[in-house]
Amino acid sequence: MSKHGDGQIGVVAGLVRSAFLVNAVYAESSREYGITSQQGQLLCVLMAQPYGMGELGAMLGLAKSSVTGLVDRTERNGLVRREPDLQDTRAVRVALTPQGSKLAEEFYADTCRRIEKLPAGLSADERDTLASLLGRIVMDNKVPAVFMELDKGTSSARRQ
Amino acid sequence: MSKHGDGQIGVVAGLVRSAFLVNAVYAESSREYGITSQQGQLLCVLMAQPYGMGELGAMLGLAKSSVTGLVDRTERNGLVRREPDLQDTRAVRVALTPQGSKLAEEFYADTCRRIEKLPAGLSADERDTLASLLGRIVMDNKVPAVFMELDKGTSSARRQ
DNA sequence: GCCCGATAGTTCGTGTCACGAATCACGGCT
DNA sequence: AGCCGTGATTCGTGACACGAACTATCGGGC
Numbered sequence: 521m522s523k524h525g526d527g528q529i530g531v532v533a534g535l536v537r538s539a540f541l542v543n544a545v546y547a548e549s550s551r552e553y554g555i556t557s558q559q560g561q562l563l564c565v566l567m568a569q570p571y572g573m574g575e576l577g578a579m580l581g582l583a584k585s586s587v588t589g590l591v592d593r594t595e596r597n598g599l600v601r602r603e604p605d606l607q608d609t610r611a612v613r614v615a616l617t618p619q620g621s622k623l624a625e626e627f628y629a630d631t632c633r634r635i636e637k638l639p640a641g642l643s644a645d646e647r648d649t650l651a652s653l654l655g656r657i658v659m660d661n662k663v664p665a666v667f668m669e670l671d672k673g674t675s676s677a678r679r680q
Numbered sequence: 681m682s683k684h685g686d687g688q689i690g691v692v693a694g695l696v697r698s699a700f701l702v703n704a705v706y707a708e709s710s711r712e713y714g715i716t717s718q719q720g721q722l723l724c725v726l727m728a729q730p731y732g733m734g735e736l737g738a739m740l741g742l743a744k745s746s747v748t749g750l751v752d753r754t755e756r757n758g759l760v761r762r763e764p765d766l767q768d769t770r771a772v773r774v775a776l777t778p779q780g781s782k783l784a785e786e787f788y789a790d791t792c793r794r795i796e797k798l799p800a801g802l803s804a805d806e807r808d809t810l811a812s813l814l815g816r817i818v819m820d821n822k823v824p825a826v827f828m829e830l831d832k833g834t835s836s837a838r839r840q
Numbered sequence: 841g842c843c844c845g846a847t848a849g850t851t852c853g854t855g856t857c858a859c860g861a862a863t864c865a866c867g868g869c870t
Numbered sequence: 871a872g873c874c875g876t877g878a879t880t881c882g883t884g885a886c887a888c889g890a891a892c893t894a895t896c897g898g899g900c
Contacts, residue, residue, distance in 0.1 A: 531807050532795045534814030535702050536827040541818065542699035544741055556885065573849060581704055586887045588850055593885070610848045610895045635692045641820040642813065647691050650813045653799075653806060654694030658701065660801040667696040669689055716856065733878060746858045748879055753856070770866045770877045 541638060549631040553623060559594045560631070563616065563624035566600060567668055570615035579664040599623060628668065701798060709791040713783060719754045720791070723776065723784035726760060727828055730775035739824040759783060788828065 529537075543557075550560040565571065565579055577587045591614055594600045599620030605611035616624055639647050689697075703717075710720040725731065725739055737747045751774055754760045759780030765771035776784055799807055 529811065529815045529818065531799060531811040531814070532792050533827050534811045534818060535698065535795055535798065536706075537818045537823045538695065538814050539699035539702035540826050541821055541823050542695050543703070546696075547741075558886070574847085581707075582886095583888055584849065585851080585889075589886070592850095605848090608848075608896075610893095612849070632692050635695055638695065638821055639691055639813075639817050641816055646813060649809065651689065651691040651694045653802065653810045653813075654691070654698050655689040656801055657799050658689065658694060658697045661701055661798055663697040663701050666700050667693050669693050718857070734876085742857095743859055744878065745860075745880080749857070752879095765877090768867075768877075770864095772878070 538638075542635065545634045545638070546631065549627065549634055553627045553630075555594075555597070555599070555623070555627070558590055559597070559599065560627055561666060562590060562594055563599060563620060564628055564631075564667055565665070566614060566616050566620075567624050567628060568665065570603065570613040572605065572611050572613060574611075576614060579666060581664075594620075698798075702795060705794045705798070706791065709787065709794055713787045713790075715754075715757070715759070715783070715787070718750055719757070719759070720787055721826060722750060722754055723759060723780060724788055724791075724827055725825070726774060726776050726780075727784050727788060728825065730763070730773040732765065732771050732773060734771075736774060739826060741824075754780075 546557045546560065550557040553560070555563070561580065562576070565576065571579070573584065573587050573591065576582070576591070577584050580587070582590070591600060591602070595602065598617055600614050601617050601620075603613045603615055605613050639650060642650065706717045706720065710717040713720070715723070721740065722736070725736065731739070733744065733747050733751065736742070736751070737744050740747070742750070751760060751762070755762065758777060760774050761777050761780075763773045763775055765773050799810060802810065
């Protein structure tokens with residue numbers, strides 16, 4: 521029952537294809553805001569708080585030199601800023617500029633809106649179930665906080 | 681109940697972070713097979729059947745010139761081949777070479793194995809539920825078949 | 841106080857990737 | 871035959887990612 525044959529696909533394909541979908545949304549959204557998806561991702565990470573280069577590399581899964589380049593380009597666009605770390609002269613804190621902060625808010629909100637549309641065909645209960653299952657996968661696999669949590673609930677928990 | 685506050689995250693964050701996870705798996709898997717994730721994705725698409733350049737662009741969401749480049753590099757690696765389209769002299773069919781086919785099988789199987797490990801903390805029933813929900817999202821949003829379907833079942837139907 | 845290994849970041853060179861604009865060549869219609 | 875749409879390539883540009891080599895500081899041991 522509920523095997524295959526009908527339109528049913530497996531977990532693996534489901535995960536891969538939904539990831540593909542999310543990537544596409546991210547790319548499209550970034551493009552509209554005049555940034556690349558990598559820079560968009562960087563901005564989203566920095567919305568929570570400033571981070572050092574090493575931390576960023578760990579969170580984004582990038583080599584140090586890649587982070588340097590990414591921050592370079594984003595800094596050139598005026599969206600982030602390197603601030604000296606007061607505790608450690610070697611280290612650097614990467615933080616959003618006011619402009620970057622503004623753009624990040626808008627980009628983040630817009631991207632959320634688009635992603636939220638993906639499961640439009642699901643009922644509120646189903647979305648909750650999905651959120652719960654994905655949440656466990658994410659927790660189990662210790663995904664870094666590459667994407668902030670909305671303060672407001674998903675579909676249930678609509679108020680407060 | 682089961683709102684937030686505990687480790688619960690929203691659908692949006694769940695989708696984004698699980699996508700991040702899948703991307704990481706794809707990247708790591710590709711790397712081990714000496715290819716890039718884009719080339720790996722191309723191979724996976726071509727496992728089903730040969731495609732024209734235009735079709736590939738549509739499936740992968742790439743501009744035509746991007747496809748030309750990707751196929752160029754992959755061809756240079758001996759994994760795919762451009763064959764003339766018998767119906768249309770202008771057109772080209774991109775197909776796997778024997779070597780590419782072999783690598784694609786291995787890469788695909790290995791990647792599947794890794795992705796399947798992601799929801800290891802979920803019961804068989806939960807995996808089925810997840811597959812079903814993701815399947816509907818994928819269907820509703822008309823995701824191209826960027827990833828083949830396993831002939832064998834998902835988590836239920838594991839035996840036989 | 842000095843030395844030395846570990847740590848934080850940058851620089852540099854290379855290759856991949858994606859794109860738009862321009863171009864070429866053929867298909868198919870009128 | 872003449873034209874326009876389509877399939878694909880070329881070219882130039884910029885972003886991205888990486889490893890290796892390098893600089894500068896930190897921190898612990900002596």
